[in-house]
Amino acid sequence: MIITSKDNSKIKHIRKLLNKKDSMNEGLFVIEGENLVEEAIKNNLLVELYVLDGTVVKYDFPYTYVTSEVMRSISDMKSTPRLIGISKYINKNTLGKKIVLLDDIQDPGNAGTIIRNSVAFDVDTVVFSKNSVSPYNEKVLRSTGGMIYNINIIIADLDNVIDTIKNENIKLYGTSLKSSISLLNVEKTNEFAIIFGNEGNGVNNKYLELCDLNIRIDMNNKCESLNVGVSSGIVLYHMYKR
Amino acid sequence: MIITSKDNSKIKHIRKLLNKKDSMNEGLFVIEGENLVEEAIKNNLLVELYVLDGTVVKYDFPYTYVTSEVMRSISDMKSTPRLIGISKYINKNTLGKKIVLLDDIQDPGNAGTIIRNSVAFDVDTVVFSKNSVSPYNEKVLRSTGGMIYNINIIIADLDNVIDTIKNENIKLYGTSLKSSISLLNVEKTNEFAIIFGNEGNGVNNKYLELCDLNIRIDMNNKCESLNVGVSSGIVLYHMYKR
Structure with a gap:
């Protein structure tokens, strides 16, 4: 499956999460790039994964391909990212020392x-x-x-x-x-x-x-x-x- | 006197100085805002001063008014600066300790x-x-x-x-x-x-x-x-x- 429209409801949801209030309300945030996606998987916090069409994925995690146009609509990076994920907050709400x-x-x-x-x-x-x-x-x-x-x-x-x-x-x-x-x-x-x-x-x-x-x-x-x-x-x- | 055109030769010169090579060749750089303009005057390094039309100037230094459109054409600040100057390099070329x-x-x-x-x-x-x-x-x-x-x-x-x-x-x-x-x-x-x-x-x-x-x-x-x-x-x- 590949998402080709910026108006797809899942893509709209990602753009919504880029807003501070919506992100806080849902306890979810958007991450970009291998480094953060790997860390999110390692910490069992990844919820959804979107991959630039044509990219080889090495993670054991369900994902959806998107076109480069769609990818650019959910990122403010100059270069088009190859991976975008939705992650849960890390927030444990317990103070350390x-x-x-x-x-x-x-x-x-x-x-x-x-x-x-x-x-x-x-x-x-x-x-x-x-x-x-x-x-x-x-x-x-x-x-x-x-x-x-x-x-x-x-x-x-x-x-x-x-x-x-x-x-x-x-x-x-x-x-x-x-x-x-x-x-x-x-x-x-x-x-x-x-x-x-x-x-x-x-x-x-x-x-x-x-x-x-x-x-x-x-x-x-x-x-x-x-x-x-x-x-x-x-x-x-x-x-x-x- | 007030400059109203972005294509005025002095304004073009400022835009040229925003480029690293041109700035280095001429030994001049563009500064924005009161703080830097004051410092440039104090250090005898200010060469030219451009002021947003309508701004009261408190410096004893010759200046030229420009329109806000012209001002915006020589700055990448979100808000329109009120002062833009051209300053000489500080470069003394002697190493300290x-x-x-x-x-x-x-x-x-x-x-x-x-x-x-x-x-x-x-x-x-x-x-x-x-x-x-x-x-x-x-x-x-x-x-x-x-x-x-x-x-x-x-x-x-x-x-x-x-x-x-x-x-x-x-x-x-x-x-x-x-x-x-x-x-x-x-x-x-x-x-x-x-x-x-x-x-x-x-x-x-x-x-x-x-x-x-x-x-x-x-x-x-x-x-x-x-x-x-x-x-x-x-x-x-x-x-x-x-």
Whole structure:
């Protein structure tokens, strides 16, 4: 079987899932490329698989061929992808002990980079505030370097999550340019939750006030701030290295 | 005076300068927005200034009004910029003592982030290999956060630059996933040159072989690699902090 029309109901459903709200409502997201499809199969999360007509498929998973025109209608990549899948969310809704909290991160590249850094430096849970970009956005997925299935991802209200963190006595760290504590003086701990803030506004003051410690990265004052993907890398590497 | 036609010769000249080769040949680049225009004036590098019709200009610099249609024809921003300038290159062609070398970095966002990190952590010179993205590319300029005028930028053949570095006895560091020396064990020095590599291929082997030391960033093996903007931030912060 091959789907030749962009108006096919299954193809329309994929396009619908590219929308954040619909994706969240259904708990499903769209993935592109071998890397992510393989990971989705390995994790038993793949639901549907669509393959560019003529491509040889090496997976033991039912699939449907589509024409290149149809494929292009469900991707914003410059080159036509050969594989597109629908995956279930990874969301386990249980907090780990090494947590990153994202307070309204907007840029998909930054969000993806933070997920990648989190996997690299042993964070077990990344919590996206409800006003952050969706972790299942195509551009985020691309920037993670295929890491999305290697970490627990939660979309939640940060107020509730911070309550839980406080109740579990996990140390809560804020990051802010105006903080008095330099990262150099922060002790490594086995349990932590670190909040990174919106690109323009930083971490919300109401959260900074709840933190056990607010951390600053020392830098030359010619530079006003670092990119949040970079800051997260520096802070998480500090907490990781022995 | 107001320019109303996209085909005006001055406007055509700006569009020409958006091309890497033409920009390099003329030693001029296009800048957008208040931040960069102010910096260009401060550094005596602004050559021409174009202002969106109706905008109040607070600079003591001759300018020409253009219509919003003309403005949009010389920018790829979603919103129409109010200021566009032509600036001379900052290029001093003299190497400093804290140097970053970019071996064929392709992504403008990464290049801009590395410039921003370099300013933050006291690097004085960033050398772009000839096959790297242009440091004067609009997207690079945007990712630097306006930092381009705060650092010495050189576009050069890396072989020649590495010769000079060797002759001046400045320590040369490579970065590689396969390196045996962890960043943790690298001593901070007041003079250094660090090479960061292409997004797909890393640093060219011929350069790695010339290095005094090749550095690795320890990470969980679930993650294959970090984004090069993030790696540069972690390494440069390590060399900076006291």
